Amino acid sequence: PYWDYPMLPPEHVRTTCTKCHERADLFGPEGLMAKADGDDPRAADRRALLERGRTLFRESGCLGCHVYQGKGGTLGPELTYLGEKTRHDFSFATFERHERRTVADWLRRHFLAPAAVSPGSRMPPVENPEDAEALTVYVRSFRRPLGEMFVRARAVQAVAREESGRDLYLMYCSACHGRDGRGGRVPDLRTPALNNPDTLAAAGDDYYRFIIASGRSGSLMPAWNESHGGLSREEIDKIVAYIRSWQPEGADPLDANAARGDARVGRSYFQGLCAGCHGLRGEGGIGNSLNSPTFLAVATDRFLAESIVRGRPGTAMPAWKHLSLQAVNDILAYIRSWQPKPPAYAEVARALREQPLRRLRRVGKFLYESRCSACHGERGEGLIGPSITAPGFLRAVDDAYLYHAITRGRPGTAMPAWTFLAAEDVAALIAYLRAFQTEPPLRLARGPMPKGDPDVGKVYYDLACKQCHGPEGRGAVGPQLANPVFLASASDSLLFHWIAYGRPGTAMKGFLPAQQGPVRLRPSDIRDVIAYLRDTAARKPPAVRRLGLGNPAVGREIYRGSCRSCHGPNGEGGSGPQLANPSFLEAASDGFLAATIVLGREGTPMRSMVRGHLQGVG
Secondary structure: OOOOOOOOOHHHHHHHHHHOOOHHHHOOOOOHHHHHHOOOHHHHHHHHHHHHHHHHHHHOOHHHOOEEOOEEOOOOOOOOOHHHOOHHHOOOOOOOOOOOOOHHHHHHHHHHOHHHHOOOOOOOOOOOHHHHHHHHHHHOOOOOOHHHHHOOOOOOOOOOOOOOHHHHHHHHOHHHHOOOOOOOOOOOOOOOOOOOHHHHHHOOHHHHHHHHHHOOOOOOOOOOOOOOOOOOHHHHHHHHHHHHOOOOOOOOHHHOOHHHOOHHHHHHHHHHHOHHHHOOOOOOOOOOOOOOHHHHHHOOHHHHHHHHHHOOOOOOOOOOOOOOHHHHHHHHHHHHOOOOOOOOHHHHHHHHHHOOHHHHHHHHHHHHHHHOHHHHOOOOOOOOOOOOOOHHHHHHOOHHHHHHHHHHOOOOOOOOOOOOOOHHHHHHHHHHHHOOOOOOOOOOOOOOOOOOOHHHHHHHHHHHOHHHHOHHHOOOOOOOOOOHHHHHHOOHHHHHHHHHHEOOOOOOEOOOHHHOOOOOOOHHHHHHHHHHHHHHHHOOOOOOOOOOOOOHHHHHHHHHHHOHHHHOOOOOOOOOOOOOOHHHHHHOOHHHHHHHHHHOOOOOOOOOOOOOOHHHHO
16 A cells, blocks of 8 residues: 655645645734644744745745746746655656655755756755755645646636735846845856946836846846736836835935035046046037037026936936935036136126227127027017016116026026126127116115015915916916026015016006006015015925926927927937937926027037027927
8 A cells, every 4th residue: 555645744744735725824923824723832833934935935036937826937847736746756866875765855955955956957055954944845835726636727826915026026036136136146147236326227117127028038037928927017017116116216406506516526427427428528429418508508407417316218318316416416516617607797897887888789789689589589578588678677677687687597497597608798788688778777675675474475476476477486478486596686675666566568567556456465465475485495396397388289290390300200319319208308397498499509400490480489
């Protein structure tokens, strides 16, 4: 007489529980085995051994090479019904004649020294005999449920369980790529480190999804999609998300400031990380030109920082999230070093005093027509930029206000910072604008104004101003108010005057009761609105971007006629950079896009697209 299957030692008896019970129901402190054991310490030890083996199996990446219940790699043999095998299914050719030859003996030795038991095996060994014993017990629980013995063989459906990205990575990837993504333990197998700053910076999520789903031809990397490795799209997404979790969040672009950086340090960063694509001096290569005067005039520190930290997924531009905020500031400082310093206001004021007025206005007219008219109109009446020759505007602002607007621009809007203009040129522009002023300057109140309540001011702003100037002063049909350069240039008295009395020659009406504006505000209410606007400068601007104000259908036709030959039919890029890139569109304000269309990109093939018809810019 004989048994069809060898008798099991006591510590292996529980491996047969899976013949009747679902695996998910057996394990854990609330599992069926724990309930059946009660307080028996020996039973608890045997259960702990089985559960230790289960943890090792799940977290050692065994499924990266072995199929179990329809999922896993194919480099090694399938394990689904390993517990059903007898010693006749194993080769004991490497065993000595006097050594015992049972399934458990073969498994233990194989786990400790795979290549010695199975010559040519690349399976990494376990660290100690205790782990080998635990794995031996656990894999012997891979048995066919009793119900399947009486029906035709069919595929076993994996028990539905919500696995995390970490769980899935450890089960399917860690054997080759390592538990921490820095390389695995497979002998004679060189696998790429996934947890690498440069790799994480350059490889986008779509790249990882494709490689995991489709594998890599000519390598040992298998395809893990449902028809091959058995992983669903959702499971692959979880693995990608876990890999991405190794990448730091990165510096906050809203905190970036070139003024806080060291250009000498930034030069080293730039040469190491950026010059290969953008050129040693930012002149461009396979990457865009960065030292173009018009680009630097409209690109804010925030835009540049977002480009550095978040990259351009789907392009060659990596996301350098491992850089500290100081490192980002240093790179910004180096990039800004290519931008000329604007002349001091004292030099401009001296030119206004000393240069002949007629000559200044003649030069200013030429500069205005070449630099300003595309946005502000031929006579400053306003187009995509506001009116700058209206009497109510020129009477209220002084020359210093105009100087700051010209040399510092309005970050985040289409108004560039014309830092490369000489003092005489800035003076010429101011003199030309003053030629439109027909009334004497206003005498605004000097000294501090009583401070208002910003919380109350928000209520009045939303009631009276939001419709034209957008939420939180971000701009809409009216100019952007929550702009740091504008708020630094405009005194409280100037803001009070414009809110109280409006801007003659524009759609801006006065809000004092006597002005018959759309909403009546008392002087104290206006001071509250001013306090609210000042408060916006101290807050980080929101990440959201407003939609363009133009007609998308018209814009599509203009794009097809003017832009697609370089940027591709759908903005996917061609000889020009990719425009339909979510990260680019998130970083680029409407003003940046408008300014680039209007001004072009000096030093590159991108020319000004404005030929007298500006309606299409929106």
